[in-house]
Amino acid sequence: MSVHIRLLNESDPVIISKAFQEQGWGRFAEQYLHYLAEQRNGERVTLVAELNGEFAGYVNVLWYSGYPSFREQGIPEINDFNVLMKFQRQGIGSRLMDRAEEIISERTDVAGIGVGVFSDYGKAQVLYAHRGYIPDGHGVHKHDHYIQPGEETIMDDDVVLYLTKKLKATQ
Template sequence: MNIQCRTIHEGDPVIISSAFAEQGWDKPQSLYERYAQEHQKGERVTIIAEVDGVFAGYLNVLWHSTYPSFRSQGIPEINDFNVLIRYRRQGIGSILMDQAEAVIKERSAVAGIGVGLFSDYGNAQILYAKRGYIPDGKGIHNGEKYIGYGDHVQIDDDIALFLTKELR
């Protein structure tokens, strides 16, 4: 198995969207077209992983996070990290994370990432802990505000705990 990483190209959006559709996920091509445009503008870095030349996963580095704590501190965020189900547990996620951390290290001593709270994110939770990411101490966030004691929320993909790692 030959795993290679590269940045997003113009022809990737249709390939990525189709690959996720094959596994039953709705990830519209327009999302990846936006990623490619923002990558070209330098607003994000979109890293693609391929196995033997076939798309396997991706992640983004956002230079200006929408998460308030990261944004105010200038912490780049690893964002929208996805590996196709058939390629999971083969080291691809770790390779993508290595690439993202190397990109971030060129500009920042700290990397940030958010992770969902329910079982679908279990593998990611374990991966981030093993890589040395620790909670930022702000609690959970729903994409709009921090969740406080007594708040009622629906647990979905927007509910996340944000973590940071010192890059050495």
């Protein structure tokens, strides 16, 4: 089994979109073209994993997070982390996360990540906990605000708990 991690390139958007659509996820090439443009501008790094030459997954590093606490503290965000279902539980996600954390550690010693709070995100929740990510202490966030006690909301992909990880000891 040969896993190769590399940067997103011009030929990837259509390949990635097709792979996710084949497993029933509505991902469109325009999203990945946007990622490519932001990568060229230095706003993000998009890492692509291939297993034996076949697209298997990807992850982003956002240098300027949309999440207020990360943005204010200058914490880069690991974002939109996806491995095709047929390639899950083979270590590909861990390899992508390892590389994303290495890239972040070249600039700072803290990485951030958001995770959905319902059962569809259970595998990710467990993975992040095993990797040492802990809640940032601000509670759950949706769109542009933190959910307050007594507030009603629809539990969907936009209800997120944000986590951080210390990557290396302060020098």
